[in-house]
Amino acid sequence: MAYLLGVVLFALAIFISVCLHEAGHMGTAKAFGMKVTRYFAGFGPTLWSFRRGETEYGLKAIPLGGFVKIVGMTPQDDDVAPADQPRAMWRYPLWKRTVVMSAGSATHFVLGFVVLWLTLFLVGVPNPEALDITRQPATISVAPCVVATEDSAGCGPTDAPSPAKLAGLHDDDVITALDDKPIRSYDDLQKAIRSAKYGPAMVTYQRDGASEQTVVYLVPASRRPLDQQDNPDAKPVDVPALGVVYRIPPGVPTIVTYGPVDSLRQSGMYTGRVFAAMGGAIGRIPEKIPALWNSLSGKPRDPNTPISVVGASRLGGETVEHGAWWLFLNILITLNFFVGVFNLLPLLPLDGGHIAIAWFERFRSWLYARLHRPDPGRVNYLKLMPFTYAVILIFGGFTVLTVAADIVNPITLFSK
Numbered sequence: 001m002a003y004l005l006g007v008v009l010f011a012l013a014i015f016i017s018v019c020l021h022e023a024g025h026m027g028t029a030k031a032f033g034m035k036v037t038r039y040f041a042g043f044g045p046t047l048w049s050f051r052r053g054e055t056e057y058g059l060k061a062i063p064l065g066g067f068v069k070i071v072g073m074t075p076q077d078d079d080v081a082p083a084d085q086p087r088a089m090w091r092y093p094l095w096k097r098t099v100v101m102s103a104g105s106a107t108h109f110v111l112g113f114v115v116l117w118l119t120l121f122l123v124g125v126p127n128p129e130a131l132d133i134t135r136q137p138a139t140i141s142v143a144p145c146v147v148a149t150e151d152s153a154g155c156g157p158t159d160a161p162s163p164a165k166l167a168g169l170h171d172d173d174v175i176t177a178l179d180d181k182p183i184r185s186y187d188d189l190q191k192a193i194r195s196a197k198y199g200p201a202m203v204t205y206q207r208d209g210a211s212e213q214t215v216v217y218l219v220p221a222s223r224r225p226l227d228q229q230d231n232p233d234a235k236p237v238d239v240p241a242l243g244v245v246y247r248i249p250p251g252v253p254t255i256v257t258y259g260p261v262d263s264l265r266q267s268g269m270y271t272g273r274v275f276a277a278m279g280g281a282i283g284r285i286p287e288k289i290p291a292l293w294n295s296l297s298g299k300p301r302d303p304n305t306p307i308s309v310v311g312a313s314r315l316g317g318e319t320v321e322h323g324a325w326w327l328f329l330n331i332l333i334t335l336n337f338f339v340g341v342f343n344l345l346p347l348l349p350l351d352g353g354h355i356a357i358a359w360f361e362r363f364r365s366w367l368y369a370r371l372h373r374p375d376p377g378r379v380n381y382l383k384l385m386p387f388t389y390a391v392i393l394i395f396g397g398f399t400v401l402t403v404a405a406d407i408v409n410p411i412t413l414f415s416k
Contacts, residue, residue, distance in 0.1 A: 003317040006328065010316025013332050014309055015041070015063050017111055017339075022066045024107035026055075028100045029070045035087040038069040070100070073354070074381045090378065094362050101351045101358070108340030112333045113267055119329045120263035124255040126326070130248045133186040138175040140164065140189075141247035149222045149236060160219045162243025167216040169205065172250060176211070177204035186246045190226060193218065196240050216242060255326065274334065278341050285398075292401050295409040303411050308399060311406030318413050327413070348388040357381075 019041045026039050035054060040046070042060035049058025072080045072088025080088050089097060119125060129135065143162045145155040175183050178192040179201050196218055204213050218240035228234035248254055258266055291302040307315070312335055319328040346356035357379050365375050 003321040006317035006320025007313045010313045017336055019066045020107050020111060021104040022068045024103035025100055026068045028103040032092060032096045034089050035071040035084050036068060037071060041066045075378045076381050094358055097358050098355055101355045104351055105340040105343045108336040112336035113271060115329055116267045116270060116333045117263050119326055120258045120266050121260055123326050124257040127253050127256040130252045130254055133246055136186060136249055138183050138186045138189040139247045139249045140173055140175060140244040141171045142169050143243045143245060146219055146221050146241045146243045150224060163216045163219055164243045167214045174206040175203055176206055193242050194239050198240055218242060274337050292405045295405045301409045301411055306402055307411060308402040308406050310403050311410055314410050315413055322414050347391050348384060
């Protein structure tokens, strides 16, 4: 029941954010005096509507987005009444059109930032100090086996049993030395294991306040270098493995909240990191297509592949099922930032495509004036329709592929 609730809540949150995106276009257009004739949430048959002033507002049957109709977005629009010609959007100054077309993405950015601030202030996020393995002691959680590769979903029939488990180590043991080399943090432990040799090694650990020792037999495993853990394209190498993972020490809070002012500062820092990584993430989307296709045949799903609204909603269900509301909100925040950036790409029919054309028109007019040639006027959108249809076809095919992968072989956050 909690899972289903999470799925519904996340899908509803996405629907609301898309509707607010369109409301951003509508609000700025009205503020500048442009004529807005329709604003609807959803697509398909109309379930309910009303008219206020010159705008019809309503709800449609298919909750997969929304739309706003601004009169005269392009000079080629043929449904502009003679009386509305002075208020046609394309007649307005460039800066006003830019504001209107970018208002949808700006709404996503503001929404993501506000939700992030509320999460930090009221809900809480993982304690960064608890997750800082360079400062926390080497408290361990014993794995059942040593998986062959870091991307393995779980123990396989050929995976070696965990050396730590075979040696009698337990969860919450704190390793303090490896072959008499002092271990002060989990980061020290990782580095000591990587620099050790295969075979027997003496482990000194603390359990219930008492210091004990045992011999472990390190086995080989394929792992990315420690300084490239966050790089999915890093080439793995064979290294010794103990069969443990980091465990937050008892008594260290796992979730922390911040004051209202500090939450603003933390939100700004987090937003900066997300935006810095966003460009590279979007640029790597094409190279993830083969992995998405392979996941349809039953191969392990690469956790770094893109997800659709279906996949995001399923992750939302998982987070609610496990009580991880901060993660639910974090996925929603990241999704809003991503949609906002993606929508600004200079491709039709995205908003960024319309903005790019508007600025191209201005630059071309400026250039022709410098060359003492007649102003070429506005871009003919009809000539761009083949390119627009090609973009729609590519995006549509990619969407179908991600939806299929999220249904057949979804990404999961929590082990079953």
